[in-house]
Amino acid sequence: NAGVTQTPKFRILKIGQSMTLQCTQDMNHNYMYWYRQDPGMGLKLIYYSVGAGITDKGEVPNGYNVSRSTTEDFPLRLELAAPSQTSVYFCASSYSRRGRYSNQPQHFGDGTRLSIL
Amino acid sequence: GESVGLHLPTLSVQEGDNSIINCAYSNSASDYFIWYKQESGKGPQFIIDIRSNMDKRQGQRVTVLLNKTVKHLSLQIAATQPGDSAVYFCADPDTDYKLSFGAGTTVTVRA
Numbered sequence: 001n002a003g004v005t006q007t008p009k010f011r012i013l014k015i016g017q018s019m020t021l022q023c024t025q026d027m028n029h030n031y032m033y034w035y036r037q038d039p040g041m042g043l044k045l046i047y048y049s050v051g052a053g054i055t056d057k058g059e060v061p062n063g064y065n066v067s068r069s070t071t072e073d074f075p076l077r078l079e080l081a082a083p084s085q086t087s088v089y090f091c092a093s094s095y096s097r098r099g100r101y102s103n104q105p106q107h108f109g110d111g112t113r114l115s116i117l
Numbered sequence: 118g119e120s121v122g123l124h125l126p127t128l129s130v131q132e133g134d135n136s137i138i139n140c141a142y143s144n145s146a147s148d149y150f151i152w153y154k155q156e157s158g159k160g161p162q163f164i165i166d167i168r169s170n171m172d173k174r175q176g177q178r179v180t181v182l183l184n185k186t187v188k189h190l191s192l193q194i195a196a197t198q199p200g201d202s203a204v205y206f207c208a209d210p211d212t213d214y215k216l217s218f219g220a221g222t223t224v225t226v227r228a
Contacts, residue, residue, distance in 0.1 A: 004160075033216075040126075041220055041221075042218035042219050042221055043161070043206075043218045045216070090160050090161070092160075092161075105151050105153075106151075106161075108153075108160030108162070109160050110158070110159050111159075111160050
């Protein structure tokens with residue numbers, strides 16, 4: 001299994017440009033997440049989705065948009081790139097919400113390294 | 118704000134020694150914790166998890182200890198190897214499985 005696949009791996013954008021970071025998973029996971037990781041910091045949640053057609057904001061959603069038309073795909077869109085969005089972006093997925101007898105850790109992709117100049 | 122935090126940002130360990138990485142949490146209702154390892158240029162990788170009805174859980178060369186009284190957990194790595202060099206995160210999922218990550222502890226293994 002490929003697990004969680006993110007594309008592209010690297011990208012340089014100019015201020016004001018837009019782009020979509022792609023994420024797909026082949027584990028039939030209901031839950032998907034987007035995080036950003038700044039140097040020396042932990043991961044901050046941008047958006048998440050509990051299933052196709054449902055998305056919700058995380059800690060740092062400003063400047064980003066998401067959609068979830070299928071179980072497999074969860075693209076992240078930057079509409080007007082700003083230098084503050086220079087970061088490493090990770091997509092993750094998990095099978096189900098945490099339940100009393102559920103041990104379901106998230107599975108992560110290898111990230112997209114985005115620089116905005 | 119963060120509900121979990123790691124105590125030390127860096128840890129230097131001699132190859133073959135044991136490593137101990139600490140983490141504190143603030144939410145008394147938390148009942149499931151996960152340790153992740155992140156190697157350079159990679160995404161976080163699941164290492165081991167523990168539920169609050171356990172004090173200790175062992176995996177291959179790793180042990181997680183949970184002290185609910187002081188809201189503290191630790192990850193112990195036995196016989197640390199060069200491949201263990203990475204950033205280690207503890208994470209606490211909430212009801213929608215959103216993870217709160219600490220800043221991470223960078224473990225460097227000295228030959």
